[in-house]
Structure formats: C-alpha cells, structure tokens
Amino acid sequence: MVDLIFVVLIAVATFIIGGLCGYFVFLKVLKGKYNTMVDSANKEAEVIKEKKLLEVKEKFLNKKSELEKEVQQRNQHIQQSENRLKQREISLNQRQEELGRRKNDLDNQQQRIDNEKKALALKQDELGKMQQKEREKLEELSGLSAEEAKNRLVEAMKDEARTDAAAYVNEIMDEAKLNANAQAKKIVIQTIQRVATETAIENSVSVFHIDNDDVKGRVIGREGRNIRALEAACGVEIVVDDTPEAIVISGFDPVRREVCRLALHQLVSDGRIHPARIEEVVAKVKKQLDNEIIETGKRTAIDLGIHGLHPELVRIIGKMKYRSSYGQNLLQHARETANLCAVMASELGLNPKKAKRAGLLHDIGKVPDEESEMPHALYGAKIAEKYKEKPDICNAIGAHHDEMEMQTLLAPIVQVCDAISGARPGARREIVEAYIKRLNDLEAIAMSYPGVTKTYAIQAGRELRVIVGADKMDDAETEALSGEIATKIQNEMTYPGQVKITVIRETRSVAYAK
Incomplete structure (x- = not known):
C-alpha cells in the first residue's frame, strides 16, 4: 500500500515535472517563432516602405518633369507672343513711316496740281483768245458765220454717223448669224413671229359629181319634194342648175355639207330616192359621220402622243377635219x-x-x-x-x-x-387683189426714199429689189437704205414669212465708135 502510494506520488511528480518542462519548452519555441515572425514582418515592412518611397519619388519626379514641361511651353508661348508683338510694333512703325512719306508725297502732288491748274487756266485763257482770233479769221476767209459752219459740220457728222451705224449693224448681223445657235433660245420668239394674211377665204360649197344629168331630176323629185326633204334633213341648200354633171351643196357648216354629200352618194347609188328613204339615209349617215369624227379625234391624239383629253374635246378635234381656215x-x-x-x-x-x-x-x-x-x-x-x-x-x-x-x-x-x-x-x-395690193405697197415704200429710181417686187413679194442712182448715193448709203426700208416694211405692213430687200447701185459708162 505504501509502495503504491509512493509510486503514485512519483508518477504525479513526474507528470508535473514533465508538464512544466513541456510548458517551458513550448514557451521557448513559441517565442522563437514569434521573434522570427516579427523579424520577417519588419523586413517586409521595410521592403514595402522602400517600394512606397520609390513610387512616391517616381511620381514626384514625373510631376516635376510635367510641370517643368508645362512651364517651358508657357515660356515658349510667352516668348512667341512677345516676338509677334515686336514684329507688329515694327510693322506699325514701318506703316506709320510709309504713311508719313505718302502724306508728304500727296502734299507735294497737290502743290504741283495747284500750280498746273493755275498754269492751265492761264493757257485756257490764251487758247480762248487765240480761238476767237482764228474764228474771226476763218469767218473772214470763208464768208460763213460760226453757227453756219457748225451746222454744216453737224450735218456732215450725221451722214458719217449713219454710214458707220449701217456698217456696224451689218457687222453685228453677220456676227449674229455666225453665233445663231448660241443665241437662238433668246431670239427665236422675236425673230419668227409674223401675222398671217389679212383676207379670210372659207369653203362654203361642196360639189357632188354625178354620172349624167338624168340624176338631177330624180334628186329634185316630183314638184321638188325630194330636194326639199333633203335640204330639211341636212340643213343645207342644194343648187341644181345647168352645171354639167354636178350638184352644188351650199352651207356654212362643213359637217352638214359632208352629211348631205355622203347621203346623196348613197341615195344615187341605191336608186331609191323619196322623202322617207332620204330621212332614213341622212340619219344613218349622221351616225356614221359622228363615229368617224370621234375616231379621227382619237387617232389624232394618239398620233401626237396626247393623253387624257375629255371625250368632248376629242370630238371637237375630229370636227376640225371638215373645217378650213383661210383656205x-x-x-x-x-x-x-x-x-x-x-x-x-x-x-x-x-x-x-x-x-x-x-x-x-x-x-x-x-x-x-x-x-x-x-x-x-x-x-x-x-x-x-x-x-x-x-x-x-x-x-x-x-x-x-x-x-x-x-x-x-x-x-x-x-x-x-x-x-x-x-x-x-x-x-x-390669198385673193388676187390683196396680193397685188401688197406688191404695190412694197414698191411704194421703197420709192418714197430719195435717190431710188426703180423698184421691183419679185418672188411673190418675198424679195424687193431697189435700184438707186449711182450719182445720188454711195455704197455706204445703200447699206443704210436697205436697213431703213426693211424697218419701215416691218412697222407698216402685214405679210407672211419674210421680205428680202436688195439695194442695187451700178455705174454705167457708154461710148460710141463712129
């Protein structure tokens, strides 16, 4: 029992001593690791500190270099601005000097001009006196006053101006002909517009040809009832006279005349001519002619490429086929x-x-x-x-x-x-009388000018030849004369197309061998 207690005590003491030894060993090891970790942390802190210091220094140096560059650029701008200001100052000084020189030159020129004006005024006075003396001498020598001489000179200059103007006009006309294509759009309306002939000639009769005169009696009918029925149905006048193999249809409406002509053709061909048959044929022909008028209008519009016309306008266009204007x-x-x-x-x-x-x-x-x-x-x-x-x-x-x-x-x-x-x-x-009158008017206009001896209207009045005396005007005056005649014809006459005016001046020398 004692031994057991002793053993237990020894075991407990041993356990306690081992625990204390282990504790001290653990503290020593832990302290060594702690010191190692602290040293390592200090070293890392030093490294981080050095890196941060380097980064800060690098950023500082970068900022410093950027600021230095910015300062340098600003200094350069300032220097350039100063240079420009200096150049402007130099330029202004030069301009001021130039203005000063110009002002001096202008003052000198003004002085010279004033002096020249005074001299010119003196010379003009002298010239006026000399001209007065020369005028008096010329009046004394020529026997003409200054006013009379002036009038003669003006007349001479007028004649010369007319000649030059005519030549200039002809030159312009020649140039215009050469450049006609380029100028056509500007002058086409003014150059070709001409009023047509004055006299209206309308067709108011149609002639229906027959094979023999026996048909005339059948057309007239007993006591004229057939011809009266035909006239009433067609609205025209039918003339049956001694004209051989012809019946004249008279009326101002060409469509009615055409209806009558076509109806007569069918009646004569068929041989049955009586009032009832006449009314039937006329109604049938009117319907056929109305259809033909519409077809003519449609065909005309299609041929010309015109679309969208109202049907009534198409019918009116077709009616134009049976109407004449001025023949x-x-x-x-x-x-x-x-x-x-x-x-x-x-x-x-x-x-x-x-x-x-x-x-x-x-x-x-x-x-x-x-x-x-x-x-x-x-x-x-x-x-x-x-x-x-x-x-x-x-x-x-x-x-x-x-x-x-x-x-x-x-x-x-x-x-x-x-x-x-x-x-x-x-x-x-054209009516013959109107045609002859137009030719006479052309010749009369040309004959109204002094120096013209003969005039001939030829080529149906489209050319007028004017013969002038060789001793009464020269070649330059003939050019002016042709232009004046052309202008007068344009202003005073109405004519189709254009009229060519040809002025002829010739010199003849005649001798006889005896």
Whole structure:
C-alpha cells in the first residue's frame, strides 16, 4: 500500500515535472517563432516602405518633369507672343513711316496740281483768245458765220454717223448669224413671229359629181319634194342648175355639207330616192359621220402622243377635219402647230408635251356646236376650261390672238407657231387683189426714199429689189437704205414669212465708135 502510494506520488511528480518542462519548452519555441515572425514582418515592412518611397519619388519626379514641361511651353508661348508683338510694333512703325512719306508725297502732288491748274487756266485763257482770233479769221476767209459752219459740220457728222451705224449693224448681223445657235433660245420668239394674211377665204360649197344629168331630176323629185326633204334633213341648200354633171351643196357648216354629200352618194347609188328613204339615209349617215369624227379625234391624239383629253374635246378635234381656215384645213393646221410648239418648247427648255397639247387645242373655238359672239380664241379657252384643261393651257388658247393677257411662256409659243403654220409658203390662199395690193405697197415704200429710181417686187413679194442712182448715193448709203426700208416694211405692213430687200447701185459708162 505504501509502495503504491509512493509510486503514485512519483508518477504525479513526474507528470508535473514533465508538464512544466513541456510548458517551458513550448514557451521557448513559441517565442522563437514569434521573434522570427516579427523579424520577417519588419523586413517586409521595410521592403514595402522602400517600394512606397520609390513610387512616391517616381511620381514626384514625373510631376516635376510635367510641370517643368508645362512651364517651358508657357515660356515658349510667352516668348512667341512677345516676338509677334515686336514684329507688329515694327510693322506699325514701318506703316506709320510709309504713311508719313505718302502724306508728304500727296502734299507735294497737290502743290504741283495747284500750280498746273493755275498754269492751265492761264493757257485756257490764251487758247480762248487765240480761238476767237482764228474764228474771226476763218469767218473772214470763208464768208460763213460760226453757227453756219457748225451746222454744216453737224450735218456732215450725221451722214458719217449713219454710214458707220449701217456698217456696224451689218457687222453685228453677220456676227449674229455666225453665233445663231448660241443665241437662238433668246431670239427665236422675236425673230419668227409674223401675222398671217389679212383676207379670210372659207369653203362654203361642196360639189357632188354625178354620172349624167338624168340624176338631177330624180334628186329634185316630183314638184321638188325630194330636194326639199333633203335640204330639211341636212340643213343645207342644194343648187341644181345647168352645171354639167354636178350638184352644188351650199352651207356654212362643213359637217352638214359632208352629211348631205355622203347621203346623196348613197341615195344615187341605191336608186331609191323619196322623202322617207332620204330621212332614213341622212340619219344613218349622221351616225356614221359622228363615229368617224370621234375616231379621227382619237387617232389624232394618239398620233401626237396626247393623253387624257375629255371625250368632248376629242370630238371637237375630229370636227376640225371638215373645217378650213383661210383656205387651210383646220385639223392639219392644228397638228402642224402642235408639232411646232413641241419643238420650240424643247429648244426653250419647257415641257414639250404641254406645248403640243396647247397647240392642238388652240383653234377649238372655230368648230363650236353652238354659235357664239365671242372671238374664237376666247371661246376656245372657255371650252377648254369647261372640260378641265389646266389654266396655262386655257391661257395659251385664249391669248394666241392677243385677246387675253399672256401669263406663261406657253402662250407666246402657241401664238408664233400658229403664225408660222399659217404664214409658211403654200399654207393659205390669198385673193388676187390683196396680193397685188401688197406688191404695190412694197414698191411704194421703197420709192418714197430719195435717190431710188426703180423698184421691183419679185418672188411673190418675198424679195424687193431697189435700184438707186449711182450719182445720188454711195455704197455706204445703200447699206443704210436697205436697213431703213426693211424697218419701215416691218412697222407698216402685214405679210407672211419674210421680205428680202436688195439695194442695187451700178455705174454705167457708154461710148460710141463712129
């Protein structure tokens, strides 16, 4: 028991001693690790501190270099500004010196001018006295006063000016001909516009040819009932006289005359001629002719490339086929005018389709369904407006005879193309009396000028030859004369196309051998 207690005590003492030894060993090891960790942490802190110091130094140096560069740049700008100011100061000083020199020069020049003015005034006084003396001597020698001599000189200068002006005009005309293409758009309307002939010739009769005169009796009928029925149905007058193999149909409406002619043709061909048959044939022919008129209008519009016309306007265009104006077929005239308008509008940079439309419709007032007291141009504009044509088209129709104010460039184009179509050679007929009167007027205008001995209107009045006396005017005066005659004809006469004026001056020397 004692041994056991002793052993336990020894064990407990040993355990305590071992625990204390272990504790001291643990403290020693822990302290060594702590010191090691502290040393390591201090070293790392030193390293970090050195890095941070280096970074701070580097940033400081960078900032310092940037500031130094900025200061250097500012110094450079300041230096440049100072240099510019110095240059400006130098330039201003130079300008001031230059202004000073110029002022001195101007003062000197003004002084010289004042001196020259004084000298000039003295010389002018002397010259006036000398001119007065010379004038008195010239008056004494010539026997003319100064005013008379002045008038003679003025007249001589006028003649010389006229000659020079005529030569200058001819030179300009030659140059204009050479440059005609370049100037065509500017002068085309003014150079080709001419009013057509003065006298209207309308076809008011149609002739129906028959094989023999026996047909005339059948057309007249018993007691004239057939011819009366035909006249009443067609609204025309039928003349059956001694004219061989012909029946004359008279009436101002060409459509009615055509209906009567076609009805007569069917009646004579069929052989059955009596009032009931006449009314039946006339009604049938009217229907056929109405259809043909509409087809003619449609075909005309298609040929010209014009679309969107009102059906009534198409019918009116077709009626133009049976109407003449100044002896010229109205539909042919309208087609020709439409094509001319399209060409001219293209040359002037305008819309050719619109111009062609206005040209085709410009004379629709000549074929009205109802008679009107209005001029055909204004009535045509009213019809076009009624059937929803555009305002510029209506204005061109109404203004082509100057009965309405022109509002667009389309109006003068239609006007001049209408004149061109009607005035071209062969387009319209003239009465012989009017033709002869126009030739006489041409010759009379030329004969009214002094120095003209003979005049001849040739080529149907399109050329006027003027013969002048060789002893009464020189070559330069003949050029002026041709221009004056041309101007007078333009202002005083109405004529188709143009008239060429040729002035002839010749010298003849005659001798006889005996």
